[in-house]
Amino acid sequence: MKTDTLYRGSLCKDQYRFFAAETTTIVQTARDLHDLAPLPSILMGRLLTAAALMSGELKAPKSELSLRVEGDGALKGGIALADKEGNLKGYAFEPQLWLEPPSENFLVGKNLGQGILTIMKQSGLKAPYSGTIELVDAEIANDLAHYYLQSEQLPTAVNLGVLIDPSARIRSAGGFIIQQLPFADTAIAKKLNDNLMNTPNVSDLMDMGLGIMDILKQFVFKDIEWKQSNQTPLYYYCNCSKERFARALLLLGEKELSELPDGISPVCHYCNKEYHFSGEEIQELIQALQEQK
Numbered sequence: 530m531k532t533d534t535l536y537r538g539s540l541c542k543d544q545y546r547f548f549a550a551e552t553t554t555i556v557q558t559a560r561d562l563h564d565l566a567p568l569p570s571i572l573m574g575r576l577l578t579a580a581a582l583m584s585g586e587l588k589a590p591k592s593e594l595s596l597r598v599e600g601d602g603a604l605k606g607g608i609a610l611a612d613k614e615g616n617l618k619g620y621a622f623e624p625q626l627w628l629e630p631p632s633e634n635f636l637v638g639k640n641l642g643q644g645i646l647t648i649m650k651q652s653g654l655k656a657p658y659s660g661t662i663e664l665v666d667a668e669i670a671n672d673l674a675h676y677y678l679q680s681e682q683l684p685t686a687v688n689l690g691v692l693i694d695p696s697a698r699i700r701s702a703g704g705f706i707i708q709q710l711p712f713a714d715t716a717i718a719k720k721l722n723d724n725l726m727n728t729p730n731v732s733d734l735m736d737m738g739l740g741i742m743d744i745l746k747q748f749v750f751k752d753i754e755w756k757q758s759n760q761t762p763l764y765y766y767c768n769c770s771k772e773r774f775a776r777a778l779l780l781l782g783e784k785e786l787s788e789l790p791d792g793i794s795p796v797c798h799y800c801n802k803e804y805h806f807s808g809e810e811i812q813e814l815i816q817a818l819q820e821q822k
């Protein structure tokens with residue numbers, strides 16, 4: 530399968546910056562790993578693409594961010610994580626949701642309902658940052674634009690596209706973020722807005738074989754000076770390990786652990802890998818806790 534890519538760049542001598550991503554392989558991987566039904570596939574496609582785009586801002590080594598959306602509708606929500614190295618992972622809260630009539634299974638906003646979007650950023654150096662907004666239309670792109678304006682005072686255009694066919698194959702996924710930086714010429718914003726209005730559906734264009742940068746070049750950046758600064762690969766990758774799960778089990782404490790004489794087999798939410806801890810291994814964890822005292 531083709532490797533996904535994140536592109537970074539700027540417009541008009543750094544008055545605006547942009548991030549663009551092709552995420553078809555990542556979204557297909559998430560769909561297959563979690564056996565996602567169409568509606569949660571589209572939701573996760575948008576969340577993973579948004580996380581990929583936002584990861585373009587991460588600067589410190591080992592920094593990471595997450596987007597978590599929670600709604601009161603049948604779709605409930607999902608979470609996507611991205612790190613500076615371009616590793617993405619996520620899961621949906623209702624992975625196998627199927628609604629009747631079938632046309633409902635394309636309506637993310639309606640079936641997510643009212644709720645919140647929470648963004649967390651962790652750089653390892655600074656204290657973790659967290660920002661929450663109420664969902665605007667629960668279609669994710671507008672919600673993310675609202676988050677940027679409200680929490681970071683950055684006027685932002687967000688476009689997220691996921692196209693899925695009836696056999697649950699992801700035909701295309703990708704998107705872009707364009708941000709107006711302080712002291713930008715607002716006449717360029719008007720030109721950009723006009724161009725965005727005249728841009729056909731991004732996932733349809735990608736399905737026709739256009740790369741995300743072709744789309745930006747031909748439609749969104751038409752008659753606007755722009756420059757790509759770099760491009761880096763994106764992957765679906767989960768960094769879970771038995772050690773991480775052991776650390777999580779230790780947090781349960783002695784009493785809870787002593788109630789697991791036959792062991793336990795926790796499953797990773799992000800990649801569905803199962804880790805088995807036998808009764809003896811649980812005993813070892815209890816011993817480790819006792820030795821810490």
Ligand SMILES: [Zn+2]
Binds near residue numbers: 798799
């Ligand atoms: Zn995992």
